[in-house]
């Protein structure tokens with residue numbers, strides 16, 4: 001069995017900023033990290049699906065990395081619309097998985113039996129997602145190199161329309177989503193797409209692939225949870241059982 005824990009939308013702020021929201025957001029992430037480390041069996045890897053920081057500052061990524069390195073297992077990051085590619089790359093490049101010859105933060109790693117692929121869906125200066133031909137071509141190439149492994153994509157913006165949301169489409173145009181969906185159809189080894197951005201849970205089918213979003217670790221930005229859970233961080237665990245497929249579960253942190 002291969003297990004991936006997913007956290008998202010931590011929106012971390014440096015305490016030095018003086019923002020009253022900063023200490024709790026740090027505490028919520030620290031509690032998630034402790035909880036993940038206590039899991040038995042423990043995850044093979046942890047993914048962060050973006051909006052790691054609130055302002056995209058160097059100090060926020062230093063803080064985030066300091067907390068995430070407490071994890072007992074490897075962790076992988078992808079940018080969200082609040083993030084700065086430049087600052088994120090600067091702080092996390094020492095972990096060795098970013099491509100050095102691309103301005104985008106896309107890469108692939110093997111985690112147990114899973115081929116895990118990070119997709120950079122950020123459009124600088126906009127909160128909407130984008131996937132240019134450069135990134136789509138790069139994704140197609142990474143997938144073509146490993147056609148027989150169960151494959152998971154992780155990215156910030158959900159590539160499906162959330163019809164109950166006030167902003168159903170999180171990409172600049174349907175054309176982008178269509179091109180992305182065409183790639184999914186060409187690579188049936190992709191079985192899951194794990195996303196953030198929505199700050200709540202959604203799940204949808206996209207070209208026979210299951211795509212889902214998770215609630216934000218930043219509880220003050222989380223949507224549609226009862227007030228009684230205002231101090232309970234939530235994340236998800238995705239387990240691949242050989243011969244049975246994925247099981248995803250929501251984890252409530254005590």
Ligand SMILES: [Fe+2]
Nearest residue numbers: 009051080197
């Ligand atoms: Fe966010």
